[in-house]
Amino acid sequence: MDLVIRNATLPDGRQHMDIAVQDGRIAAVGARLQVTGAREIDAAGDLLTPPFVDAHFHMDATLSYGLPRVNASGTLLEGIALWGELKPDLTQQALVARALQYCDWAAARGLLAIRTHVDICDDRLLAVEALLDVKRQVAPYIDMQLVAFPQDGILRSPGAMDNLKRAIGMGVDVVGGIPHFERTMAQGAESIRLLCEFAAGRGLMVDMHCDESDDPLSRHIETLAYETQRLGLQGRVTGSHLTSMHSMDNYYVSKLLPLIAESGVAAIANPLINITLQGRHDTYPKRRGMTRVPELMAAGVDVAFGHDCVMDPWYGLGSGDMLEVAHMGLHVAQMTGQAAMHACFLAVTATPARILGLEGYGLAPGCHADFVLLDAGSTVEAIRLRAARRAVVRRGVVISEAPRAAAQLNLPGRPARVDFRLGR
Numbered sequence: 001m002d003l004v005i006r007n008a009t010l011p012d013g014r015q016h017m018d019i020a021v022q023d024g025r026i027a028a029v030g031a032r033l034q035v036t037g038a039r040e041i042d043a044a045g046d047l048l049t050p051p052f053v054d055a056h057f058h059m060d061a062t063l064s065y066g067l068p069r070v071n072a073s074g075t076l077l078e079g080i081a082l083w084g085e086l087k088p089d090l091t092q093q094a095l096v097a098r099a100l101q102y103c104d105w106a107a108a109r110g111l112l113a114i115r116t117h118v119d120i121c122d123d124r125l126l127a128v129e130a131l132l133d134v135k136r137q138v139a140p141y142i143d144m145q146l147v148a149f150p151q152d153g154i155l156r157s158p159g160a161m162d163n164l165k166r167a168i169g170m171g172v173d174v175v176g177g178i179p180h181f182e183r184t185m186a187q188g189a190e191s192i193r194l195l196c197e198f199a200a201g202r203g204l205m206v207d208m209h210c211d212e213s214d215d216p217l218s219r220h221i222e223t224l225a226y227e228t229q230r231l232g233l234q235g236r237v238t239g240s241h242l243t244s245m246h247s248m249d250n251y252y253v254s255k256l257l258p259l260i261a262e263s264g265v266a267a268i269a270n271p272l273i274n275i276t277l278q279g280r281h282d283t284y285p286k287r288r289g290m291t292r293v294p295e296l297m298a299a300g301v302d303v304a305f306g307h308d309c310v311m312d313p314w315y316g317l318g319s320g321d322m323l324e325v326a327h328m329g330l331h332v333a334q335m336t337g338q339a340a341m342h343a344c345f346l347a348v349t350a351t352p353a354r355i356l357g358l359e360g361y362g363l364a365p366g367c368h369a370d371f372v373l374l375d376a377g378s379t380v381e382a383i384r385l386r387a388a389r390r391a392v393v394r395r396g397v398v399i400s401e402a403p404r405a406a407a408q409l410n411l412p413g414r415p416a417r418v419d420f421r422l423g424r
């Protein structure tokens with residue numbers, strides 16, 4: 001075997017498991033496998049998980065924080081205005097360099113699949129060209145999916161629909177949208193119809209920024225679910241953000257949740273961003289603004305947590321750590337039960353992998369030998385510690401290694417080494 005990992009704990013709780021890898025795929029999973037590997041790694045009971053997956057990101061804006069100035073109000077609308085100021089000065093070279101730097105961070109964090117939106121409202125489609133280039137360059141270690149995203153509105157921004165079609169023609173994978181940014185609720189609904197019809201005609205997936213507002217009457221998710229069903233797009237459509245659901249009337253939501261589940265539309269919450277951007281017009285009490293994550297999950301909807309932004313006009317923090325994303329999502333959604341915390345781990349691994357339609361994802365024989373060995377004994381402990389990535393493996397090759405998190409203590413009467421895991 002090319003690689004054998006010994007004595008790992010798996011996300012489903014199985015312990016003392018070995019995983020054998022041959023030719024980039026998982027050859028066998030079981031206790032005490034009678035095989036030898038050209039390289040063997042002793043997991044020592046640590047958690048081995050398939051890679052982290054970020055289902056919602058903006059790679060064209062990442063690491064541009066402070067260009068040309070910082071977002072003084074910290075609001076979504078100033079962020080969009082700032083991005084508009086930055087766009088004319090973007091160069092393809094700088095954009096590629098920033099995206100590649102982010103992908104280095106991602107790989108080191110075990111984040112090996114990213115769906116990124118790319119703004120297509122600039123007629124030059126410079127960001128599209130840049131990110132297609134980045135996608136090719138990082139393909140050996142990161143699966144990147146691009147979404148044609150009309151930041152300024154597909155109807156509101158002249159030429160946006162033509163640009164979107166050109167972007168798809170150039171190789172962009174997914175159809176995006178932003179109905180709540182169109183001029184009226186009716187135009188928003190019209191944009192959803194047009195974009196879903198286009199996607200259905202081309203056999204493409206859809207992922208829209210949908211209802212990213214505090215408006216309790218924003219109803220675009222209802223339209224998205226309806227169009228998905230009408231056009232037979234079940235299982236291929238995602239509503240990103242859905243923050244208005246936080247503010248909606250409970251009776252209406254009791255009707256809406258089954259409609260979303262029935263249409264097979266997936267949901268992506270972006271907790272780091274939405275806890276900072278939403279509720280900005282409130283005094284006190286301030287709404288949290290994140291969509292209704294546990295209720296969507298209970299209704300049978302696939303819900304993932306996305307990173308959305310890292311050091312860009314909308315968010316000045318972040319480092320590509322999906323455990324930080326899960327940690328924030330858990331807190332904002334108050335998902336503190338054991339099963340709920342485990343669900344938050346799945347929301348940055350298996351669930352977004354399903355939303356992206358990743359082939360060969362998982363820890364079963366035959367899957368790609370892609371995984372992350374975490375300095376933690378369980379999924380919940382991984383979130384609690386934002387655990388160090390002891391090893392990141394892509395197609396059977398270790399692409400990143402890091403030491404365990406531990407400190408040398410100098411306290412009289414206490415042990416010399418402190419370990420942040422329980423029972424170690």
Ligand SMILES: [Zn+2]
Pocket residue numbers: 056057058117209308
């Ligand atoms: Zn976004």
